[in-house]
Structure formats: structure tokens, C-alpha cells
Amino acid sequence: MPNTGPDRALPVHVAVGVVADGARVLIARRPSGKHMGGLLEFPGGKVDPGESVRAALVRELAEEVGLEADPVGMEPLIQIEHDYGDKSVLLDVWRVRDFKGVPRGLEGQPVNWMRVEDLNDTDFPVANRPIIRALRLPPEWLVTGESDDVGQISRNLALALSVRSRSGLLLRQPQLAVEAYLRLAHEVLPLCKAHGIPLMLHGGPSLLQVLPEAAGIHLPQSVVRQLPDVRSAKGTPSSIQQGFVPASEARPVAAGKWLGVSCHSPAELAHAALIGADYATLSPLNPTSSHPEREPLGWDSFRGWVRAARCPVYAMGGVGLRDIPSSIGHGGQGIAGISHWWR
The missing domain is CATH 3.90.79.10 (Nucleoside Triphosphate Pyrophosphohydrolase)
Incomplete structure (x- = not known):
């Protein structure tokens, strides 16, 4: 008992x-x-x-x-x-x-x-098990700004990597239709391979079926809300959380691929763990021009929310390379962002 x-x-x-x-x-x-x-x-x-x-x-x-x-x-x-x-x-x-x-x-x-x-x-x-994730993941995800120009992505990536030892690329292009996004991803993949960095797709899990060479998929909350409720999987949410339900029962992508989730609250962080996320991004840490309506977390709230999370968490929103030590010092995995590297 x-x-x-x-x-x-x-x-x-x-x-x-x-x-x-x-x-x-x-x-x-x-x-x-x-x-x-x-x-x-x-x-x-x-x-x-x-x-x-x-x-x-x-x-x-x-x-x-x-x-x-x-x-x-x-x-x-x-x-x-x-x-x-x-x-x-x-x-x-x-x-x-x-x-x-x-x-x-x-x-x-x-x-x-x-x-x-x-x-x-x-x-x-x-x-x-989250320790294993933390050891394998990079300290930074470079998130692309809106562009379908592979040349621009290549130039920005080369410049960013010239001052970084380990990063990954998150190809986020919500303005593109699925077909255009996949064409761009096919062109960006060799670029990432040449730099020796992982490429994360952004959108629904089915994208990985078209581009299985990518490192994984990052789910926005708009996609997460459309996934089957984990309570329909074998077992209760708490049993899934404690590891008594196989990952395949709740996880929307296959083992061997990274699964990331965009989160903005403790409840979303908890749900990310329930569906088997390898990492989550938590935003906004600081005020941002892209989402001025959202209350910034600050490092104190970030620390508290991350401590209760059951997967590595990246700080996102108004952060830069200098914030990686602060994120790690407050329990995070590192940072993810656009403005600090995108030109």
C-alpha cells in the first residue's frame, strides 16, 4: 500500500x-x-x-x-x-x-x-530516463524565422555554428503549406547533415513518414490538442506517467526519433511527458514582440515549472546564447529561439 x-x-x-x-x-x-x-x-x-x-x-x-x-x-x-x-x-x-x-x-x-x-x-x-535524454540532446535549438529561402537558412546556420559547439535546427515555417514545407525540408536536410546537426521537423507526426531521415518532430500545441487523449491508451494517465504503459501506447512517433513539444504551462509540460516527449520548450521566458499578449515567466517561475517536469525543458522567448548557462542553472536543458541568430 x-x-x-x-x-x-x-x-x-x-x-x-x-x-x-x-x-x-x-x-x-x-x-x-x-x-x-x-x-x-x-x-x-x-x-x-x-x-x-x-x-x-x-x-x-x-x-x-x-x-x-x-x-x-x-x-x-x-x-x-x-x-x-x-x-x-x-x-x-x-x-x-x-x-x-x-x-x-x-x-x-x-x-x-x-x-x-x-x-x-x-x-x-x-x-x-530523462537523464539519458538530457545527455543526448543539444544545449540549443536554432529555430528558423519565416523563410522558404534555403540560401538564407544556410548563411544563418553557418554564421551561428561558427560560434557554437553543439546546436540543432528546428525547421519552423507555419506560413507554408505542407507540400511547400516538405520541399524545403528535403533541401535543408543535406545542409544539416553537412554540418553534423540534427534536423527537427515542425508540425504533425505524419511529416516523419515523408522525411524519415529527420531527427524527429516538434509538435505545436495546435497539433497536440488533436492527438488521441492518452486516457484512451491502455492504463490511466498516472500509470503511463510512471512508465507502466509502453511508450508506443501514448507516443505519437516511433522510438528512435526525437519528440519535442511546445509548452506554455505546467499542465502542458505534464501532458508532454504523458505522450512520451523527449524534450519540451517552455515560453515565453522574457517579453517577445511575436507574442506580446503572453505574460513572461522569468527565471524563478521557469525553475519551479521545470523542476516538476518529467522531460528536459528548453527556455524559449527573448533568450540568446548568453542565456544557456542561466537555463541550465535553473534546471533547463538550454535554449531555443529565433531572434538571437536569425538574420
Whole structure:
């Protein structure tokens, strides 16, 4: 029977370290006698009262896997609140790049280096799965301004990438008919491949059937509202959220493709998770000329809404390259936008 006592509302604060060695990350297997035993996990443990997350990670990495981590080199990756029914957790996830020592399982647990692309959702507890998304996603989505000129897109993209290390392109052209949009997407795809960046389509899921080479689809709310209600899938919304319903039951695109969703409220963020979104954009963070009627969130509201989200979230609306550290520091994945790069 789920715990409904006074401590039920207080999630267990857990510091989680994504220890990176180049393209590999350190993974441990939970002992069979523990909660979620047998599944893979990122190393870490409970944050003691009065202890900072950095200090907890230094302690846990030393105790669990024998590594001496430098707290100065740690940076936040994502925060995840998750309710397992019998246990609620807040995972405070940080990247750890600076460390000394050779990892070994000091508590008898197997440890291993794995490539990020080899991590499989079903091998991890449900609460860990957004971490895998956060590791694979870029820190920035370059959203195109209205244009059907491939030359303009190419020039802007080349200029933007000259000062960025990792970005993706979201081809948003709501003014175009579907046929014209797909022609443009076919022309832009080789451009993205040449730059080594993912191309996200914008619109309905059926676009991926015509251009399966794209990295995925980003759904505006106008499309999300037309999708079948997730409650018609096998199970209740809460069971879908907790991972008891296969992703194929609620997710409108196939596994192996990214699914993004435009969101403007906590309810929309929650629904994005229910339909299996790999990420969401949350806007507007700041006042924008494109949507002057919308109340800007500001970083404080952004932090609160993102903390309750169950997928990585990008800040959008009046943001630029300089805001990536602020987004990450407030629990976000990075930024998405038009005006900061489009000419």
C-alpha cells in the first residue's frame, strides 16, 4: 500500500553524478536487494541535511566508486521529481568531468563505462530516463524565422555554428503549406547533415513518414490538442506517467526519433511527458514582440515549472546564447529561439 503518511509529500533528495570520460559515462548496476534492484543507474546517493549537492556528490562518488571528484568542475544537468507510488524522489543530476582514480564498485556493485548512444531506457529506473535524454540532446535549438529561402537558412546556420559547439535546427515555417514545407525540408536536410546537426521537423507526426531521415518532430500545441487523449491508451494517465504503459501506447512517433513539444504551462509540460516527449520548450521566458499578449515567466517561475517536469525543458522567448548557462542553472536543458541568430 502506498505511503500516505506525513513524510509522503517530502521527496528524497538524491545527488546523481553523470561521470563523463569523453563520450562515455560511468554506469553502475543496483544490487538485487535494493529498491529497483538489478537495474542500471548513475552513481550517487542521498543528500544529507545541511549538505550541498556538490558535497554530497564528492562524498558519494568516493564511497561508491572510489573516485575523487573536483566539485568546481561539476555543472547541473537536470532535476527530476518522480513518484514511484511507494517512494518519491528528487534527482539532482550533475555532470562530473574532473575526477581522479579508477572507478570500482566499493559496495559490491558492478560498474562500467558505457557510450551514451548505447544506454537503453528499459535498463534504468523510470526516473533516470530523462537523464539519458538530457545527455543526448543539444544545449540549443536554432529555430528558423519565416523563410522558404534555403540560401538564407544556410548563411544563418553557418554564421551561428561558427560560434557554437553543439546546436540543432528546428525547421519552423507555419506560413507554408505542407507540400511547400516538405520541399524545403528535403533541401535543408543535406545542409544539416553537412554540418553534423540534427534536423527537427515542425508540425504533425505524419511529416516523419515523408522525411524519415529527420531527427524527429516538434509538435505545436495546435497539433497536440488533436492527438488521441492518452486516457484512451491502455492504463490511466498516472500509470503511463510512471512508465507502466509502453511508450508506443501514448507516443505519437516511433522510438528512435526525437519528440519535442511546445509548452506554455505546467499542465502542458505534464501532458508532454504523458505522450512520451523527449524534450519540451517552455515560453515565453522574457517579453517577445511575436507574442506580446503572453505574460513572461522569468527565471524563478521557469525553475519551479521545470523542476516538476518529467522531460528536459528548453527556455524559449527573448533568450540568446548568453542565456544557456542561466537555463541550465535553473534546471533547463538550454535554449531555443529565433531572434538571437536569425538574420
